[in-house]
Amino acid sequence: MKLGFSPEEESFRKECAEWLNGQMNGEFKDIKGITTLTAKAERRKEWEQQLGAHNWSCVGWPEKWGGRGATLAEQVIFAEEYARSGAPGRVNHIGIELAGPTLLAFGTEEQKQRFLPDIAAGRTIFCQGFSEPNAGSDLASVRTKGRLDKDEWVVSGQKIWTSLAHISDWIFVVTRTEEGSTGPKGLTFLMMELDQPGIEVRGIEQINGDAEFNETFFDEARCPADSMIGGIGEGWKIAMGLLSFERGVSTLGQQMAFRNELDEIIAAARANGSANDPLIRQRIAKAEIGLRLMRYGALRMLSNTDHSKVDGAALTYKIQWASWRRSLGELAMDVLGQFGEVTESPNYEWDTLPNLFLYSRADTIYGGTNQIQRNLIAERGLGMPREPRGDK
Structure with missing residues (x-):
């Protein structure tokens, strides 16, 4: 496992840092440090293009x-360096980290030419159409239906938790295209343009006042037949390939954002005197140790080149960081005390640490609940018998 960086790599780090810091202290300083995904959406689209x-x-x-x-x-x-500079979360994270790599791995040359340049240039924003009201962590239970009508796919159904669908241009959708099929069989992976009469996006307000999530309804919505990635019935394979990209190098950037949050907690504890409480100091030390262990685990995971074996670090990483950050949010509120429960904003807008607490309540749910992650660890990592499924 490689824990350090070569002189050439450190030179690259300097190049990254200089450019990013120059942008965040110059033309785009108005979006530096934004912690919610919907704030200044149009300005952040300009940042994607930059x-x-x-x-x-x-x-x-x-x-x-x-x-x-x-x-x-x-x-x-x-x-x-992106996280260290204070640059905002990527509004095209789904396009850059998921849709793009999926096209590179499974798309045709024509599909790559059609989508990749505009994703890279920040001209096309993608969102994800996987979860449904009755198919969240159990993705294989999707009911959204697709049928082929001459040279077009026609889709009807509902997706939920479609992050940033209201500002996106395209959505990739897992649909059930084989009548009577169940589970992972009979699914097809489609790329659909959102701005059309057959698609309606409805916002869902979150506990922190943000409205990042959406419900997306499909009523005879259409896309060209050649917008299908892979073949008919290969949707599960494509979806699993896409999800494998979710635990990529962005995990290290995510940890740098965690570093920023922990540093802000430490600064607040010193400022209001709660750092003198031995229990608070102990919890801060525990958070520091946990963050460093996560970094080593992520480096180990990314250093794994033997894909023939189950990577235990990859299986445990989601539950590790989600549980750690939920505890970090609780620590933040205990450090702030009663002042963390009040905001001066009339629009229910919170500073970084209260927002951390509110948002982190979802960390152990989205992207695979802790319960689902434990099943994966048991079944895939430890080879234990599968949990009984209702569709057997």
Whole structure:
């Protein structure tokens, strides 16, 4: 496992940091430090285009498609420096980290030419259409239906938790295209344009006052037949391939954002005197240890080159960081005390630490609940018998 970086890689780090800090202290200083995903959405679309114009949008992609062909270590470095600079969360995270890599792995040459340049340039924003009201962590239970009508797919159904669908241009959708099929069989993976009469997006207000999530309704919505990724009935394979990209190098950038949050908690504890409480100091120390262990675990996971074996670090990482950050949010509120429960904003807008507490309540649910993650660890990692399923 590689824990350090070469002089050449540190030189790349300097290049990243100088450009990012220059942007965050210059033209785009108005979006520096934003912690909610919907704030200043149009301005952040401009930021996506700025990243694309300077080939910083998707550094790990091949240069042919707007990337830099960066090595794994360089991708890690960029993710870390991006978070360290205070740059806002990527509104095209789904396009850059999920849709793009899926197209690179499974798309045709024509599909790559159609989508990848605009994703890399920040001109096309993607969202994800997987979960449904009765098919969240159990993705194989999706009911949204698709049928082929001459040279078009016609889709009807409902998706939920479609993050940033209200500001996105395209959505990838897992649909059931084989009548009577159940479970992972009979699913097909489609790319659909959102701005059409057959699609309606409805916002869902969250506990922190943000409205990042949406319900998305499909009523005879259409997309060209060649918008299908893979073949008919291969939707499960494509979806699983896509989800494998979710635990990529962005995990290190995520941890740098966690670093920023922990540092703010420490600063608040020193400022209001709660750092003198031995229990608070002990919890801060525990959070620090947990963050460092996560970094080593993520580096180990990314260093794994033997894909023939189940990667235990990959299986445990989601439950590790989600549980850690939920506890971090609780620590933040205990440090702030009663002042953390009041906001001066009339629009229910919170500072970083109260927002951390409110948002982190969802960390152990989205992207696979802790319960689902424990099943994966038991069944795939430890080889234990499968939990009984209702569809047997």
